[in-house]
Amino acid sequence: MAHEVQRPTYEVVGPLERFDERDNAFAREAYLPGTPAEREYHARHPELVEIDHRLARFIQEKIDNPPEVPEDPLNEAFYETTFGSVAPLAQPDAVDGPVNSYQVKVDPVQMARRIKAIARHLGAYLVGIGPLNPAWVYTHRGIRPFFEDYQANPPLFTGVPEGYQGLKYSDPIEINHKYAISMAFPQNLRLVRTGPSLLNDFETGRVYAISALAAVELGKYIRALGYPARAHHLRNYGVLVVPVAVDAGLGELARCGYSVTKELGANFRLVCVTTDLPLAVDNPVDLGIQDYCDKCLKCADNCPPGAIPSGGKVEVRGVRKWKVDEERCLLYWGSQGTACGICQVVCPWSKPRTLFHRFVAEIATRVPQARRFLTKADDWVYGATYEPQPFADWARSGQTPE
Ligand code: SF4
């Protein structure tokens, strides 16, 4: 197949080290000063005390001074609509569960075809299957389930359910599945281009929610066939979904920290299902993204807090890659009160899926000499500097965003 290669295009330069989810910026912003988790974490990482206290300040302020009247109640309610709906799907009996005692005998090639068809029917635009590299499995749980005593998210559940068997903060994670099915769900470009905004948040949350449901459904389907399967989605990841997707041939690791695909650019959200169901795997792809990102700095130039590097790659846990400063990114979100998404939509690969844009993407992948020109052409046609698009009244006017 076009673009297929034997090894992913990220460069492994040392032993791969597993990532501890407790080191994730989203976990660290919840270390409210003085709490047991905060004290334990910062005893191990005193160098992060200052930056983590800055990260936690936005949550602490919300707890200390909850606004009595929302500034924008019609749009602020979107958060509950989407992000709130994902919470039940994060429960252990949603992402995992008992496996049927009757095991259906399957042919790996035919089964892979069937799984991809089902995933697409569940809403995925891109589906790939890779071997699960154990290095991409988190070492410890860092994001708290909703029902724990943690006030940063809506208190949708209170108290740990009786007989709870799932992972709690700091529990070790062991996932030994052989395969990972990665699914990419596109975001509406028009709404993400309003970011940072509550509408961008709404769209991001909508895609997180439908993709989470699809991952949970696919996991349940596989367990009903008699094979273990575990869904990974917002609020309950056990693996790093970006390198898992790259290994499954969905795209390449890019400067912006996401994977960039030929079909959707960087404008999508990822979920995956890990499993032992016998499946034929896909090869990774070389779309020329490493070379393209070398020539194109658009995400770095447009990132408001300068969180995306303009320079070269560095070694991170055994991989040479562009390293996004996630603390800067998250502090910027906190200052705006919403997520941002600028890097996802300024990327020249993130375009409507028209015939013309598909043709340009094809050239970018096949003609290395054209890439510098294409980065310039993108600036001429779409502007070098990001301008958020107003779209304030779409819901009131009854319009559906294109
Ligand atoms: S989401 Fe915004 S702040 Fe974060 S890296 Fe992308 S452009 Fe920068």
Ligand code: SF4
């Ligand atoms: S904007 Fe340019 S540099 Fe950034 S990820 Fe996209 S192609 Fe790479």
